[in-house]
Structure formats: structure tokens, C-alpha cells
Amino acid sequence: MMAAGQVYNRNSFLDNLAKNLGRERRHQVERPEWDHNPQWGVLKGATQDELVEVLKKQCLLIHTDVHETVSSELPALITHLIKEYGGKSVVTWDDPRFEEFGLSGLPKELNEEEIAVRVWDQEGGEENLAFSATADIGITFSDATLAESGTVVLFSDKGKGRAVSLLPVIYFAIIPKSTIVPRMTQVAKHIHNKVENGELVPSCVNFISGPSNSADIEMNLIVGVHGPVRATYIIVDDK
Amino acid sequence: MKVSLFVTCLIDIFQTDVGLDTVELLERLGCEVDFPEMQTCCGQPAYNSGYVDKAKESMKHMINVFEHSEYVVTPSGSCGTMFREYPHVFKGDPVWEPRAQKLADKTYELTQFIVDVLGVEDVGAKLNGKATYHTSCHMTRLLGVKEAPMKLLNKVDGLEMKPLPHNYNCCGFGGTFSVKMSEISEQMVDEKVQSVEDSGAEILVGADCGCLMNIGGRIDRKGKPIKVMHIASVLNSR
Amino acid sequence: MAMKIGEKPFKERVSDGIGDLFMRGAVSSAQGRFRSGRLNAAEELGNWEDWRKLGEEIRTHTIENLDYYLELLSENVTKRGGHVFFAETAEEANEYITNVVKKNNGKKVVKSKSMVTEEINMNEALENAGCEVIESDLGEWILQVDDHDPPSHIVTPALHKNKEQIRDVFRDKLGYDKTEKPEELALFAREKLREEFLQADIGITGCNFAIAESGTISLVTNEGNARMVTTIPKTQITVMGMERIVPTWEEMEVLVSLLTRAAVGQKLTSYITALTGPKQVGEVDGPEEFHLVIVDNGRSKILGTAFQSILHCIRCAACINVCPVYRHVGGHSYGSIYPGPVGAVLTPLLGGYDEYKELPYASTLCAACTEACPVKIPLHEHLLRHRQGIVEKEGKAPVFENISMKAFSMGTASPSMYNIGSRLAPKALGAFVKDDKISDGPGPLKNWTEIRDFPAPKKDRFRDLYKKRKKERGE
Ligand code: SF4
Numbered sequence: 001m002m003a004a005g006q007v008y009n010r011n012s013f014l015d016n017l018a019k020n021l022g023r024e025r026r027h028q029v030e031r032p033e034w035d036h037n038p039q040w041g042v043l044k045g046a047t048q049d050e051l052v053e054v055l056k057k058q059c060l061l062i063h064t065d066v067h068e069t070v071s072s073e074l075p076a077l078i079t080h081l082i083k084e085y086g087g088k089s090v091v092t093w094d095d096p097r098f099e100e101f102g103l104s105g106l107p108k109e110l111n112e113e114e115i116a117v118r119v120w121d122q123e124g125g126e127e128n129l130a131f132s133a134t135a136d137i138g139i140t141f142s143d144a145t146l147a148e149s150g151t152v153v154l155f156s157d158k159g160k161g162r163a164v165s166l167l168p169v170i171y172f173a174i175i176p177k178s179t180i181v182p183r184m185t186q187v188a189k190h191i192h193n194k195v196e197n198g199e200l201v202p203s204c205v206n207f208i209s210g211p212s213n214s215a216d217i218e219m220n221l222i223v224g225v226h227g228p229v230r231a232t233y234i235i236v237d238d239k
Numbered sequence: 240m241k242v243s244l245f246v247t248c249l250i251d252i253f254q255t256d257v258g259l260d261t262v263e264l265l266e267r268l269g270c271e272v273d274f275p276e277m278q279t280c281c282g283q284p285a286y287n288s289g290y291v292d293k294a295k296e297s298m299k300h301m302i303n304v305f306e307h308s309e310y311v312v313t314p315s316g317s318c319g320t321m322f323r324e325y326p327h328v329f330k331g332d333p334v335w336e337p338r339a340q341k342l343a344d345k346t347y348e349l350t351q352f353i354v355d356v357l358g359v360e361d362v363g364a365k366l367n368g369k370a371t372y373h374t375s376c377h378m379t380r381l382l383g384v385k386e387a388p389m390k391l392l393n394k395v396d397g398l399e400m401k402p403l404p405h406n407y408n409c410c411g412f413g414g415t416f417s418v419k420m421s422e423i424s425e426q427m428v429d430e431k432v433q434s435v436e437d438s439g440a441e442i443l444v445g446a447d448c449g450c451l452m453n454i455g456g457r458i459d460r461k462g463k464p465i466k467v468m469h470i471a472s473v474l475n476s477r
Numbered sequence: 478m479a480m481k482i483g484e485k486p487f488k489e490r491v492s493d494g495i496g497d498l499f500m501r502g503a504v505s506s507a508q509g510r511f512r513s514g515r516l517n518a519a520e521e522l523g524n525w526e527d528w529r530k531l532g533e534e535i536r537t538h539t540i541e542n543l544d545y546y547l548e549l550l551s552e553n554v555t556k557r558g559g560h561v562f563f564a565e566t567a568e569e570a571n572e573y574i575t576n577v578v579k580k581n582n583g584k585k586v587v588k589s590k591s592m593v594t595e596e597i598n599m600n601e602a603l604e605n606a607g608c609e610v611i612e613s614d615l616g617e618w619i620l621q622v623d624d625h626d627p628p629s630h631i632v633t634p635a636l637h638k639n640k641e642q643i644r645d646v647f648r649d650k651l652g653y654d655k656t657e658k659p660e661e662l663a664l665f666a667r668e669k670l671r672e673e674f675l676q677a678d679i680g681i682t683g684c685n686f687a688i689a690e691s692g693t694i695s696l697v698t699n700e701g702n703a704r705m706v707t708t709i710p711k712t713q714i715t716v717m718g719m720e721r722i723v724p725t726w727e728e729m730e731v732l733v734s735l736l737t738r739a740a741v742g743q744k745l746t747s748y749i750t751a752l753t754g755p756k757q758v759g760e761v762d763g764p765e766e767f768h769l770v771i772v773d774n775g776r777s778k779i780l781g782t783a784f785q786s787i788l789h790c791i792r793c794a795a796c797i798n799v800c801p802v803y804r805h806v807g808g809h810s811y812g813s814i815y816p817g818p819v820g821a822v823l824t825p826l827l828g829g830y831d832e833y834k835e836l837p838y839a840s841t842l843c844a845a846c847t848e849a850c851p852v853k854i855p856l857h858e859h860l861l862r863h864r865q866g867i868v869e870k871e872g873k874a875p876v877f878e879n880i881s882m883k884a885f886s887m888g889t890a891s892p893s894m895y896n897i898g899s900r901l902a903p904k905a906l907g908a909f910v911k912d913d914k915i916s917d918g919p920g921p922l923k924n925w926t927e928i929r930d931f932p933a934p935k936k937d938r939f940r941d942l943y944k945k946r947k948k949e950r951g952e
Binding site: 456 | 488491492495801802805806838839840841842843844845847848861863864865866867868869882888889890891892895899902914916921922924925927928929930931932933934935937938939940942943946
Binding site: 003004005006007008009010012013014015016017018020021022025026027028029031032034035036037038039041042058062120121122124125126128129133146148149150151156157158161162163166183184185187188189191192195200201202203204205206207208209210211212213214215216217218219220222224225226227228 | 503506507510522524527528530531534535538541542543544545546547548551554555556557558559560561562563564565569573613614615616619633634635636639640643659660662663664666667670671674675690691693699700701702704705707708709719724725726727729730731733734741743744745746747748749750751752753754755756757759760761762763767771773777778780781
């Protein structure tokens, strides 16, 4: 556990707010039950297969390629895709799921084809960043996937660097089918419950929907500004 | 059905025909129309300029004038909206808020009254030509009357309705805005006139005299061959 | 750049805006796209009104209990090792930020988009302290490269520039030698800024929604620059307006859904990044030090007043994107980094009526803004409320208007006065009538007749005709 941070000027600041609100400071407030809850109605009751269809349709809108496969075929598909995109250097998370899905042999296999692979390494410090900054492809698993918006949710952790999904030119997300939920509502609830239980929230939770883009020049959509220029989702049947 | 006409000051002074058309139309639909002579203005010009206390004087007066009416009907979406706003203006006033509420509850814009209260969509009108309809902001966004005018216009014999491009755009009237910010208002009304031209209509129909004075005044100034008509006059054409 | 932009008086700014045909074309087509995007997104959800009501509920509750939630937020940030500074003024905020930068020996600061740092003029403070500050949002960066051209929109700040102008800016300032194709311009920016990110030692971000329950700050972006800013530099400073907070992750989710739909018609933007404290032990990337600066800068004066709901604003710009006045005059006309309807309400509250008393009048009260706002802020009512404040409390309205409004209330509150006045109208205006219309009117009518014809008052008013008709019918 790290040392607690400092707070400055809090009391005078908050006293002033309470004064302007015409009351004493409040130290206990119950979050009310909201009268309207439309968020829970979206894709309510959809089956996992229906959610996959929604996800795929949304990916068309967000310029994201989607591939579907079964776990036994996953290693071959990934190798194939890396080559198809002409990837010469690849960075991946250090995540037990790579092994679970039979991908632990990937680095060696690719190295033999002269494709450099780096697995995020918490001892490696800055080298991870330097490698990622020039890598062609970054690969992570999705920790949760939102069908409605075509979003993969990534929880940062020791082996799960932020840069893997950010710095390389192309980003691959491996999506175990079981991670797919209707929308952000379910993930927000999940994290909220964790907080209520006193668990730690990851230092960085990223909700990623496709490649980076901008509309800042004449409102034209430009795909690929600071983050990846391309995004590819690989949905894998894990049942 | 007994109906009190709130004619609005613009119609009283400038567009008297629209007032007469409204009376004839309502009578033809079986209403008994009376015109409370003490009526003046709904107070909107002062209210929208920020002179709320001054506006309240006229508002109180109007509440008195229409105190005993069964229905109050007005051929102006904006003025009707103002009546409906009264309870909001007098919020917390133990005497005037309930009285204002009573007036608001029985006030209707003309087309709203015909469709929602009388339950009529075909008023038996006849008018030849291609027309388009300007949806005024207050009437659609604040009063919430969106469908009624189109329902009525679509049933007018001989009238071909053309959609108005960007119909949601404000015409740039805005009461004192039209003179206070005349440079901006000019751009807005030009845009509206352009849309009316683009619609291919020969007649521009509206339900608000302020908007019609604004768009019509610009159409006249530019010498465009487009006739401007209040919806009451269209519906009273035979 | 502080909140105020430009030195010219309001009228001149408006004339400049109206004269800038390119800008107006750009704004108009952007508004068209924003509009259809927003409407499609709302329609797809089906029950947009319920979403808006939920948004309103959340914002109302949160702002009513702002002191509580800010306390909770700050507790939770510190638990995770972050530092929190409450700044009542812009100066206090800048001083703290500058000190953090100095302490860390910061030379190069990269920033993601933040309106509040513009408002407090933070860049200048840092530059005066000897730092280089680099904007990394593409739109902001274009403006920065163009000698700090002010933003004209709160979501797409360079909306007023076309691609040829951007190409020229890049060519003149940075030696760019490619075409005006947006893809090439963006690629150039990507390469230039990539170098900066990798060298930067301080990252500064704004904050879309801070989450009180966990001390988290969330950033809503498309380009990925905010992720860069919070992944590479060793120190992260986040600056937030004090109202940009929600109770829990569940409310963050709802407001983000409203924000992305209302702003650009997206279900979610490419990146929603939720950051809690500095990086954890064992994590390689992310900041080692995290500071949250919570800024008041005049906002607390709005609490407890009839304007309180303007603090519910989530800065989506939907009101700007539907505003017809904004379409014709452009963002710079508002003289503030907050333009459009939200700006016309907020700017006078933060900057005072002396400087900004025209803004509330730059509206027809058409209510398109109120209809578009995803958290149901009654913007046009606030504009009216400002007018009322300007007239009745501050006495800043023009004398002429004052007199005519007095006459108005006399004339309309009393039927006999109305009678006299309306009867006199044809006579009073008679001299100006030609062909049943007035083309060159006197006094305030002049502003009308410069643009349009005005109808001549009828000799007989409706009430006279009505009486006649009644008599004829023997009633
Ligand atoms: S006032 Fe409403 S519509 Fe305007 S920016 Fe704020 S939240 Fe969006």
C-alpha cells in the first residue's frame, strides 16, 4: 500500500460551498434511487449469441475488423493476422489467459519467422515503453466487452501495461465470448460493487471502441491520430 | 361551445383579417365566440426583455379579463405559450398563481383547439396552390403543438403541402431581438426565406403573426413571389 | 488565454463573424452533421427523454450535495496516494500547478483538452515559469501553432478553420510540405506530437467526470491523446471545475452515455479512460505522482441562486450545435471561451454583466438549446433570467428601452391606455406608410425596416371591425 496523499484548502473551500447552498456542511448523504433507469433496458434479455451480432454490427460503424474463431483455432488465426497486417514487431500483455488459450508458444513461433515479440515485463521498466512505441501490433485480452458500443474494457495491472493498446500502430483485442455484456452499465455496476466491497479499483480502466480518430479538421473523420490506426477484434468461443 | 377569443395585439392592429377569419372559422365549427373587449397584450414583449415586474401588470390584467371564460383561444402560438407560462411567472404568489393556473389550463392555440378539443381535422376549407408551413419555435418547443397544424392543412382541398427544409430553424424574429440584434436577425430571416424558396411553395403558412411579419416583411422587401398567409385565413378559405 | 477572448466590442465581433463566410459555411455544415448524429443516437436509444430525466436527476442531486461529494472524492484520491488541492481562484490553482511542475523539475508539459485550464490561463502561468506547454488535442494544437488563435467551440475548438488554412499554418510555422488532405495533416500531427509525448515529463489533463466513491477521474476522448498524457509522463496533474463530479461509477456511466451521444452522436467515444491515483506498485507505465486540482473560480457564487442548474452542464456542446445565432456569428463573437447558449448563460455569471451584458440578448429564445440539452438545463429561461437581472437589479438596460417598457406596461395593463395607443398607431405612423407598408420607419422601427417591410397599422382595428360586425348582425 502506498503512502496517503495530501489535501490542501479543503475545509475553507467546502465551507464556502455549503454556505452558498444555504445550509451546514453535509457529511453523510445517501445516493437516492433514481426515478428513471433506462440504461438497464438496453439489450435486456439478449442471449450471448445475439450480443455477438450486436457487437459485430457496431464494429462496422467504428472501423474495426472482427474475426470469430474457436479456441483451438486461435493461435493459428493470430499468427495469420499478424502476417497479414505485415507486423514485424509485436507486444503483448503478460496475462495468464495467453496460456489458457494456448498462446504461450506464440513468441517463439513468431521469432522463428523474424517477428520480434515482447511480452510486457514488470521488471523491464522503460524498455517496455520504448519497444511499444515502435511496435507494429499490440495484443491484449478484453476484460469485459460491451456489445452496444463495440467496446473492449481493459483493467491495468502489473503485467497489463497501458501502452500495449495505445502505442503500436495496430491493436488486436482478443475477446472471450463470455466477457460480452450488453453495455457499459453492467461493467460500471461491477466496478461499483467492488468499491462497495472495499476492493481496489485498477489504476487505469480503459474503455476502447475501435481505433483512435478525430473530427477536428472540417469535421472529417480521420482514423488514427495518437493511438492505433487500426483495431481488430478477435472473438473466441470459450465455452 | 363558448369560446373567448384572445386576438393578440399584432392582429388587433395590423392583421385584422386574421382576427375575422378566426372568428368565422370558429363559428362555422359551431362555437359561440365572444371577444372580451378589455383585452390588451399578453405581456410577452416586456417579459422577454427582462421587465418582469412591468409584464406582470399586463398579465394580471389579462387574468382578470378572461376570468370567466370557458375556453380561451388565440391564433398565435407564441401568445398562447405566454398564457401557459403565467403560473410559472407567478410561482409562489398565493393569490395570482392559482388564478394564472386557471387561465393557463383553459388556453389553447387555435389549431390545437380545433384538433384536440373540437376533434376536427377537416374544416372544409378549399384553397388552390402549393404551400409550406413554418413551425414556430414557441408553438412547437414550448407549447408542444407539432401535429395539429399539419393535420388541418393536409385536409384543405386543393392545397398541396411541400415540406420546408430545415423547418426547425428559428426565423430570427424573437420579439425585440429583431431590432436589438438586427444584424443577426437579418441572417436568420434570410436563411428562412431561402428555405421557403427551396421548398417550391407559392404560399407560406404560419400560426404566429410575429414570425409571419418577420418572414413576410423580408419576402416583400426582396420582392419574392411568395404569398404569406396565417393558418386561420387558410382554414377559412372556401 | 483566460475566459475572455478578443478585445473588440460585441457589435464588432458579431459583424466580423457574419462577414466571415468561410467560418459560417464550416459551422453550418458541422451543425448539420452534429444534428443528425445526435438525433440518430437518441432515436436508436428509443427512450431519450427518460435518459435526459435521469441525467437531470443525477446532476441535480450531485450539485445539491457538492460539498459532500467533493470531500468524499478528495478522501479517496488521497487513499490511493494522490494529492488534492482545492483552489478558490485561478491564481491559487496556477500557483499550485506551477510549484508541482517546478518541484519535479518539469521542462516539457503535454496537455490534453481542458476548458478549465483555458479559463484559468494556466498555459501562460507555466510558460512564465519557464516551461514549454504543448497542447495535444489535434484541434487545440492547430490553434496553438497558429499563434494561440482562440477556440470557437468547446468540443471541436478549431471548427472555424478549413483544411487549407490548417495546411498553411503548418507550412508557415512548422515547415509542413504536404497537401491539405485531412489524413496527411493528421499524420503530420501524429508524428510531431509523438516525439513530444515521449519526451514530456509532466502530463496535464482536464476531467469529464470525477467519481467520488473511488477517487477516480474519467476522460472522454477520441484521439487517444489523453491516454498518452496519462501513460508516459512521470507526473500527472488533473485540473477540474468543481462541478465535474458524480457519486459513483454507475452515474459516470450514464452521463458518459449522454455526453457522447449529445456531443457527437457516438455510442461511446474511442476512449473512455478512468484513472485512479498514480500507478500501482509493480506497474510499469502511468504516472508516479498524481495531483488533482479542484477549481472554483467563481462557480460557487452560482450555487444557491436561480442559475444553479447551469452547473449541471456536462460540456457536450449540443446547445451550441443547434443554436442558430451561433451558426451565423461563430464562436469568437461571444468573446469567451464558452460560446453559444451555455456560454451566454455561464460567461456573464463568471465574468460579470459589465463585460458580457449583451450575451443574454443574443438569442431569439427559440429554445432549441433547451430542447437539445441532455441534462435538461432550461437554457432559454436562464437567458431570460439574465435579462431580468440586467434590467431590474443592475439597471444596465438602455434608457430608451426603459422608457418604452414603462409605456408598454401602462399601455397594456390598462385597457383605456391600450385603446388610445392602438388607435393612435395609424396616425403616428401614417407619414411613413407607402403602399400599405412601411419601408423606412422611425426610431426603433428603423432597425426593423432596414431589413424588412413593416405592415401599416389598419385604420380600423380588429376590435372596431368586430363591433361593427356584431352590430350588422343585430347582436
Ligand atoms: S448546457 Fe446542456 S447542451 Fe449545453 S453544453 Fe451544457 S450540457 Fe451540453
